[in-house]
Amino acid sequence: xxxxxxxLSVFLGVLVLMVLWEYASPKRRSRYSRxxxxxxxxxxxxxxxxxxxIIAPAGLTGAGLWAANNGWGLFNITMTxxxxxxxxxxxxxxxxxxxIYWQHRLFHRVPLLWRLHRVHHADPDFDVTTGxxxxxAEILLSFFIKAAVVIALGAPALAVIIFEIVLNACxxxxxxxxxxxxxxxxxxxxxxxxxxxxxxxxxxxxxxxNSNYGFSVSWWDHLFKSFTARPKAGSDNIxxxxxxxxxxxxxxxxxxxxxxxxxxx
Numbered sequence: 716x717x718x719x720x721x722x723l724s725v726f727l728g729v730l731v732l733m734v735l736w737e738y739a740s741p742k743r744r745s746r747y748s749r750x751x752x753x754x755x756x757x758x759x760x761x762x763x764x765x766x767x768x769i770i771a772p773a774g775l776t777g778a779g780l781w782a783a784n785n786g787w788g789l790f791n792i793t794m795t796x797x798x799x800x801x802x803x804x805x806x807x808x809x810x811x812x813x814x815i816y817w818q819h820r821l822f823h824r825v826p827l828l829w830r831l832h833r834v835h836h837a838d839p840d841f842d843v844t845t846g847x848x849x850x851x852a853e854i855l856l857s858f859f860i861k862a863a864v865v866i867a868l869g870a871p872a873l874a875v876i877i878f879e880i881v882l883n884a885c886x887x888x889x890x891x892x893x894x895x896x897x898x899x900x901x902x903x904x905x906x907x908x909x910x911x912x913x914x915x916x917x918x919x920x921x922x923x924x925n926s927n928y929g930f931s932v933s934w935w936d937h938l939f940k941s942f943t944a945r946p947k948a949g950s951d952n953i954x955x956x957x958x959x960x961x962x963x964x965x966x967x968x969x970x971x972x973x974x975x976x977x978x979x980x
Contacts, residue, residue, distance in 0.1 A: 733887050788868050807870035814861070850975070
């Protein structure tokens with residue numbers, strides 16, 4: 716099976732499972748119907764995918780292959796002959812995950828980058844499609860940041876593929892409008908960013924928005940002191956979205972969403 720087939724299969728598989736879970740047992744009542752929000756959120760991911768295919772058809776895997784062919788990057792220079800390949804793969808995936816944590820944190824802290832990232836947070840509801848809702852400019856910038864990290868590390872192509880599959884699957888999982896059983900959630904959150912933890916990140920409260928940056932594991936938020944265990948309003952009463960974006964003609968319409976980075980709010 717090709718890389719594209721693997722990635723698409725996992726993506727669609729997790730997406731379908733999360734949608735079914737949301738239908739069967741939603742955690743919260745949504746402000747808007749799926750008909751109002753989903754065309755925008757799904758439309759944006761189509762635009763993002765087409766844009767990346769046009770600008771960088773080889774994707775991040777291509778960056779990894781280029782680094783390997785040219786002997787670039789930390790692992791290619793110092794460790795290729797001394798470490799088992801699987802260790803290099805594991806170390807690369809961990810390093811890439813730490814990098815995406817800091818990239819996410821940077822997009823919250825730098826005003827110009829936040830203008831792009833607030834498209835994601837302006838979603839007035841929280842479900843699996845929120846995990847797909849990123850402005851095309853952010854997706855493009857994020858790609859070049861990750862490509863630079865891949866080349867600097869000399870990350871093997873296999874590590875890049877694993878990282879991207881896990882990243883996409885975790886983003887769909889932790890944005891779900893669902894909740895794990897409480898005893899299980901207490902255990903899982905020690906390793907993974909659960910829906911309960913990531914909902915806090917989508918709170919309108921700024922100190923809560925600026926926490927729980929992890930996409931996959933929760934370790935980096937603990938390590939770098941950005942972890943919030945419980946929202947002030949309680950799990951069932953978190954106000955989702957951004958206070959400055961409450962107009963549904965902006966937050967649930969594709970043209971309105973694409974204009975968000977260029978508005979003054």
